[in-house]
Amino acid sequence: MSGEEPPLRHWNNVDVLFLDFDGVIIDSEYVHYRVWRDEFRERGLLLSTDAWAGHWAANRSVPGDLSRKPPVSALLEQRLGRSLPDGEDVTRRVRARYHEEVGALPVRPGIEGWLREAAADRVRCVVVTDNKADRVRDALTRLDLMPLIEAVVGRHPDRARKPAPDAYLAALAQVRVGPDQAVAAEDSPQGIAAARAAGLRCLAVPHKITSHLLVPGPGVVIVEPGSVSLDRALSMLARQAAGSPPRRGDETRAADRIRGSIAGLAVGDATGKLIDKRPEHQLEAESVAMLDALAAGGDPPAVFGGRITDDTVLALALAATIIATGTVSREALEAKLRIINPHGGRQVYKLKAAAGPLYVAADGATNGCVPRSAAVGFIYQPHELGDICYDTLKTVTLTHGHPDAVMAALAFTMLISHAVAGDSPQDALAALRPAVSALGRVAGGGTEVGKAIVEHTAAARRFARLDKYVDYLEDTVGMAVAARSSAVAGICLGLSGYPYRQLMSVLLRRRARWDLDSVAAISGALVGAFNPDTVPWSWAAATERFAASSFSQIAEELGQVRRRRQPP
Numbered sequence: 001m002s003g004e005e006p007p008l009r010h011w012n013n014v015d016v017l018f019l020d021f022d023g024v025i026i027d028s029e030y031v032h033y034r035v036w037r038d039e040f041r042e043r044g045l046l047l048s049t050d051a052w053a054g055h056w057a058a059n060r061s062v063p064g065d066l067s068r069k070p071p072v073s074a075l076l077e078q079r080l081g082r083s084l085p086d087g088e089d090v091t092r093r094v095r096a097r098y099h100e101e102v103g104a105l106p107v108r109p110g111i112e113g114w115l116r117e118a119a120a121d122r123v124r125c126v127v128v129t130d131n132k133a134d135r136v137r138d139a140l141t142r143l144d145l146m147p148l149i150e151a152v153v154g155r156h157p158d159r160a161r162k163p164a165p166d167a168y169l170a171a172l173a174q175v176r177v178g179p180d181q182a183v184a185a186e187d188s189p190q191g192i193a194a195a196r197a198a199g200l201r202c203l204a205v206p207h208k209i210t211s212h213l214l215v216p217g218p219g220v221v222i223v224e225p226g227s228v229s230l231d232r233a234l235s236m237l238a239r240q241a242a243g244s245p246p247r248r249g250d251e252t253r254a255a256d257r258i259r260g261s262i263a264g265l266a267v268g269d270a271t272g273k274l275i276d277k278r279p280e281h282q283l284e285a286e287s288v289a290m291l292d293a294l295a296a297g298g299d300p301p302a303v304f305g306g307r308i309t310d311d312t313v314l315a316l317a318l319a320a321t322i323i324a325t326g327t328v329s330r331e332a333l334e335a336k337l338r339i340i341n342p343h344g345g346r347q348v349y350k351l352k353a354a355a356g357p358l359y360v361a362a363d364g365a366t367n368g369c370v371p372r373s374a375a376v377g378f379i380y381q382p383h384e385l386g387d388i389c390y391d392t393l394k395t396v397t398l399t400h401g402h403p404d405a406v407m408a409a410l411a412f413t414m415l416i417s418h419a420v421a422g423d424s425p426q427d428a429l430a431a432l433r434p435a436v437s438a439l440g441r442v443a444g445g446g447t448e449v450g451k452a453i454v455e456h457t458a459a460a461r462r463f464a465r466l467d468k469y470v471d472y473l474e475d476t477v478g479m480a481v482a483a484r485s486s487a488v489a490g491i492c493l494g495l496s497g498y499p500y501r502q503l504m505s506v507l508l509r510r511r512a513r514w515d516l517d518s519v520a521a522i523s524g525a526l527v528g529a530f531n532p533d534t535v536p537w538s539w540a541a542a543t544e545r546f547a548a549s550s551f552s553q554i555a556e557e558l559g560q561v562r563r564r565r566q567p568p
Contacts, residue, residue, distance in 0.1 A: 014234060016175050016182040017118050018168065018200070019111075021129040021136045021152075023187030025145070026105040029209045035097045036072050039090060045079050046286040048274060050307045053209050057189065107143050108207075110225030114185075115148040117230040127152045128171045128184070130161045151175065163190040168198035183234065189213050192220060203233050206341065212307055214341050222341045227349035236338065236352065254562055257420045257529050258378045259555035262315070263540035264500060264528020265371055265521045266551070269311045270543050271504060272517030274304065280509040295505035299538045306542030310345030311521035314372040316549060318395060323557045326564070328376055328391035334359070334398055347399035364400030367487040371521045373409040374529075377416030378555075379562040382423065382431065388413050389442045400483075407446025408487035410439045411453055412522065415491065419529035420562075425495040429457055449484050452477060457492045466498050466506050479514035490519040494526025500534040503527060 022028040033052045040047035055075055072094075073087050084090060118125050125148055129136050133154025140146045153174060159166035172179060179199030186192045187205050195202045196219060204214040204222045214222050223233040271294065275287060283291075286303045293301055300306075317340055321332040334351070342348040347364045373392050380388045392413045396406050411432060418428035433454050440447035456477060463469040473492060478485040493503060503523060508516055528535045544551055 013181060014123055014183055015177050016124045016126060017114075017230075018126050018128045018171060018182060018184040018195070020184075020186050020188075020191050021127050021131060021139070023191070023207060023210070024185050024205050025107060025111055025127070025143075026102070026139070027108055027207050028102045028105060029187070030207060031101045031105065032098055033209055035094050035101070036076075039094060040076060040079070041284055043076070043080060044285040045076075046274070046284040046303055048303065048305070048307075049209055050212060050305050051303070053213055054305075057213070103139075103142075107145065108205075108225060110227070112145065112148075114225055114230040115145065119148055124150045124175065126150055126171055126175055128167050129154050130167065131155060162188075163193035163197070165194050165197035168195055168200060172198065183237065189215075196220070201237055203237065204341075211341070212343050216339050216341060221339060223352060224346075224349045227346070228353040232353055232355065235355070253559075254378070254420050255552075255555045255559035256532050257422070258558050259551050260532020260535050261374055261378070261416065261419070261525045261529035262319070262551045262554060263532075263535045263537065263543070264524035264526075265315055265374060266306075266308055266312045266524075266543035266547065267500075267536060267539045268504060268520030268522075268524025269308050269371070269517050270304070270306050270546070271508060271539075272520035273307055273309050275508045275516050277513045277516065279511050279513060283509075291505045291508055294501050294536065294539070297501060297536070300536075300542055304539065304542060306539075306544070306546040308343065308543055308547055309517050309521075310342045310348070310368060311371040311518055312543070312547065313340070313343045314345060314348070314368070315374055315525075316547060316554070318372045318375040319378070319554055319558060322375055322379060322561055323554070326561055328379070328395060330394040330398065333395050337398060345399075351399055360397050361399050361401035363402060365402035365404050365483055366400065366481050367405070367408065367483045367485075367490075367515065367518045367522070369396040369400040369405050370409045370412050370483065370487045370490075371518065371525060373413045374416045374525045375558070377413040378420055378558045379565060380417050381566070382414070382418045382421050384417075385414060385435065388417055389439065393442060402483070403440075403443045403445030404449050405446075405483040405487075406443035407439060407449040408453075408483040408491070410443055411436075411450055412487070412491055412526075414439075415495070415526060416529055419526060425497050425526075425530055429454065429495055446484075449488060452484070452488045453491050456488065457495045460492070460496050466496070466502060469496065470506055471511075474510060474512065474514070479510065479512075479516060479519045481515040481518070486515045486519045487522060490522025491526065493519070493523035494530075497530075498527070499531070500524065500527045501536055 019025055037047045073084060073091055077084055115125055127136060127149055131154060133152045136152050136154055140149055153167060153171040182200055183203060184195035184200045185203045185205050186195055187207055188210050192202050192204055201219045204220055205225060206214050206222060216222050221236045290301050290304055317336050318333055321329055321336055325332050337348050338352055345368055347368055351359060376388060376391045389410055392410050396409045414432060415428045418431060436447055436450035439450055460469050473489045477488045479489045480486055504520060507520055
């Protein structure tokens with residue numbers, strides 16, 4: 001049949017699948033992080049997942065431990081500014097808890113399915129690890145996976161550890177295949193580097209610690225085993241596209257507001273990520289100090305690394321396709337989303353898993369499609385509402401199909417277009433109010449979401465203080481992952497008229513566990529567009545460094561696209 005994928009061995013010539021044990025088969029890295037995080041927390045310190053990932057990446061880039069200290073306890077002493085009197089006891093306690101918890105870990109979702117797919121197609125599965133082979137075999141036996149594994153290639157005193165290619169070169173020799181006949185599944189930049197140095201193509205399998213570190217490139221695709229089959233993953237690897245079109249354009253009058261919106265989105269996303277769904281009473285001293293610095297107008301503390309999530313990553317992805325094509329191209333966005341590391345964004349993995357010439361999301365009631373839709377609003381004038389709706393709809397439905405999510409994205413994009421045009425929040429809300437019914441017809445429903453935005457934004461005038469208004473939103477619509485909750489709250493706050501720093505520092509001190517990075521990203525994008533002067537630019541610079549992007553350049557190029565669309 002013409003629409004079917006060809007059999008795996010026919011088009012990819014894969015004889016062996018190498019899998020890393022720690023990180024790919026079980027998620028031991030997060031356990032290791034969690035037990036050390038608790039030691040930091042007991043001392044009033046925040047050990048973020050990106051600080052953990054960065055520390056281990058630095059320590060694994062050099063052979064041996066030159067300090068002769070356990071690297072994480074050395075980091076703890078550095079952050080405390082003093083030696084640990086009970087350092088050996090801390091390390092023993094962490095090690096004991098780690099081994100206890102790792103011994104009970106299940107197989108990562110989707111990995112057993114991958115192994116069974118491989119067995120059905122007579123692809124040999126070999127575990128390649130820097131751990132001891134006997135220990136890994138025992139763990140695989142406990143997990144009932146050994147019948148699916150041909151061999152375990154473990155630690156050897158004569159071989160360098162990853163990122164050196166030694167383990168993979170030894171594995172290739174042991175199974176007697178060339179690198180063009182094998183694919184590696186790895187979870188870390190070091191493992192990917194080791195596989196690529198041995199000449200292997202690589203399936204990059206993200207988890208909580210490494211998800212932001214993995215980058216697609218020649219011979220590397222990023223896939224989630226729980227969402228993407230092995231057959232589909234290898235198909236993506238075989239058909240991988242390389243390179244990206246050049247950008248062009250120059251500054252326009254709207255560029256400052258576009259830049260403010262991108263920066264506002266990114267800083268809200270990154271600060272919300274560090275808070276990580278924790279209510280105020282669970283925040284460490286460093287997190288509280290970070291929010292105080294934000295409110296006071298200070299520069300970001302060291303704990304703020306500018307790490308963004310899918311909210312910013314996907315907004316920048318859509319912006320890049322608009323710059324490259326000069327329009328909103330569903331085809332270009334789909335191609336980018338199928339190869340990109342979404343830094344979360346579970347709905348994107350459903351798109352990656354799908355095949356065929358036409359894909360329209362069947363579900364998705366969450367907020368993920370909302371922040372990225374800002375890029376559509378950047379290039380349209382408010383009176384071009386039909387074009388705004390059409391282009392928003394065709395990009396949103398790649399990942400989200402529920403009317404609530406579509407409606408939230410439509411309303412948000414419309415409001416962004418008003419902000420970039422120089423309208424006030426009050427003018428933008430006045431324009432949205434009569435459009436809700438029509439937007440509901442475009443979205444196929446979701447009018448309750450539109451009405452909630454209008455109702456709860458108007459309610460802001462009843463509160464003399466921002467914290468009381470934020471409490472009101474928390475108690476009414478909430479700030480959960482569903483679009484009818486967090487997206488509504490974010491849009492309402494974005495229209496509230498409060499300065500950026502004040503808004504963010506109050507928003508992120510919540511009483512319950514919420515999806516605060518998305519709420520902050522959505523509200524930040526609006527506040528940054530309405531009033532870019534209030535955006536904390538030193539904080540934005542950290543997110544630019546993390547994203548390896550210039551928000552000024554992106555804004556100028558999007559502004560040029562916007563300008564070219566207007567009549568002379």
